[in-house]
Amino acid sequence: MTTLFTILILILLLLLLIVVFLFVRHQQLLKDRAYLMREAIHNRDFTFSLPTTGLLPGERALQEALNDLGEDISRLVAQNEVESWQRLTRVLTHEIMNATTPIQSISQAYLNSPKIIGTPYEEGIRAIYETSSGLAHFVASYRTLTQLQEPVITTVYLLEIIESVKSLFPTLQWQIHIPAEVTLQADETLMRQVFINLLKNAVEAGANTVELLWDKALYLSNNGQPIPAEIRREIFVPFFTTKQSGSGIGLTLSRQLLMMQGINLTLQDTAQSGYHVTFCLRANE
Numbered sequence: 265m266t267t268l269f270t271i272l273i274l275i276l277l278l279l280l281l282i283v284v285f286l287f288v289r290h291q292q293l294l295k296d297r298a299y300l301m302r303e304a305i306h307n308r309d310f311t312f313s314l315p316t317t318g319l320l321p322g323e324r325a326l327q328e329a330l331n332d333l334g335e336d337i338s339r340l341v342a343q344n345e346v347e348s349w350q351r352l353t354r355v356l357t358h359e360i361m362n363a364t365t366p367i368q369s370i371s372q373a374y375l376n377s378p379k380i381i382g383t384p385y386e387e388g389i390r391a392i393y394e395t396s397s398g399l400a401h402f403v404a405s406y407r408t409l410t411q412l413q414e415p416v417i418t419t420v421y422l423l424e425i426i427e428s429v430k431s432l433f434p435t436l437q438w439q440i441h442i443p444a445e446v447t448l449q450a451d452e453t454l455m456r457q458v459f460i461n462l463l464k465n466a467v468e469a470g471a472n473t474v475e476l477l478w479d480k481a482l483y484l485s486n487n488g489q490p491i492p493a494e495i496r497r498e499i500f501v502p503f504f505t506t507k508q509s510g511s512g513i514g515l516t517l518s519r520q521l522l523m524m525q526g527i528n529l530t531l532q533d534t535a536q537s538g539y540h541v542t543f544c545l546r547a548n549e
Contacts, residue, residue, distance in 0.1 A: 293318070301330065357403045364403070368396040415451035415525050422446045426476060429459050433467060439475040446478050448547065450525045458521050458529075459484075461514040462543060475539060481546035483532070485539035496531060 297314055313331045316324045371393035374380050380389060423442045430438060448455070462484055466474055469488030477483045491499060500515050519529045522545060532542040 290318075294323070297327070301334075304334075360403045361400065364396045364400045368393060368400060371396065413454075415454050415521075417449050417451060417525065419447050420450050420452045420455065422448055422478070422482065425452060425455050425459065429456055429463065432460065433463050435467065435472060436463070437473040439473065442476055442478040442482070448527075450527065454521045454525065458518045458545075461518045465514055466541070469541070471541075473539075475536060477536065481544055483536060483542055483544055485536040485542040487539050488541060490535075490540040491531065499531060500529075 300314065313334065314327060316327045319327060371389050374389050375386065375393060380386050421444070423440070423444050423446065426440060426442065430436075463474065466486035466488050469486070471486035471488030473487045475483075475485045477485070500519050515529075522529045526548045528544075528546050528548060530544050530546070532544055535542040
């Protein structure tokens with residue numbers, strides 16, 4: 265009897281040790297999750313989405329809420345950035361145009377004057393005129409960021425829009441995984457322009473293959489030149505470009521057009537397998 269009692273005690277102690285071990289390990293896993301989320305927020309990465317497997321029901325619900333909250337914060341931050349850049353662009357374009365317009369007009373008048381034509385002053389005045397004209401044209405192109413047309417929202421079939429732009433990029437190989445029945449509440453014309461901008465960027469980055477995958481959101485991937493980590497946060501900033509002939513407006517404009525339709529555009533931290541760059545277009549819920 266004493267031996268049986270001793271065995272039972274040992275079994276209970278072993279079970280207690282196992283429970284304590286599992287409890288301590290579970291608490292460490294929760295601490296690791298908290299650390300990862302804190303680091304993500306510290307680095308202004310609000311798109312974190314941690315798995316919910318291995319969690320208790322209450323913890324699972326909390327993690328799902330935090331994952332959803334991260335997406336909401338990411339969307340609000342993007343919207344705030346867009347609105348801030350719109351206000352800044354509006355002020356800058358107004359002030360620059362006010363300064364360049366009279367310079368352009370006066371220099372053109374001098375170039376048409378017989379007193380200037382053929383004189384040593386002509387070349388310098390022409391340089392002033394061409395510089396001011398180029399600056400005016402440059403500024404005018406960015407007014408599109410603050411003068412966008414209001415979208416006309418209808419039910420559109422995503423696959424049909426994709427098919428309509430394929431012929432514009434004959435050098436690309438296409439991998440399309442979008443069910444024919446997938447629809448969006450969006451402006452068809454503006455959506456087409458967004459895809460043209462994103463695909464044009466891919467081609468300019470050296471891509472020859474693109475993949476469009478639907479999985480509760482649209483993932484657009486390409487095998488063009490990877491985007492370096494140090495500039496990933498800058499790609500949606502107006503005027504920012506790494507291309508010699510780039511305007512730095514394509515991605516900014518695309519994000520604004522989508523935001524007006526209740527869709528968020530983000531660059532994924534990790535590209536889809538086999539590709540270097542993946543953008544995500546996700547409708548706000």
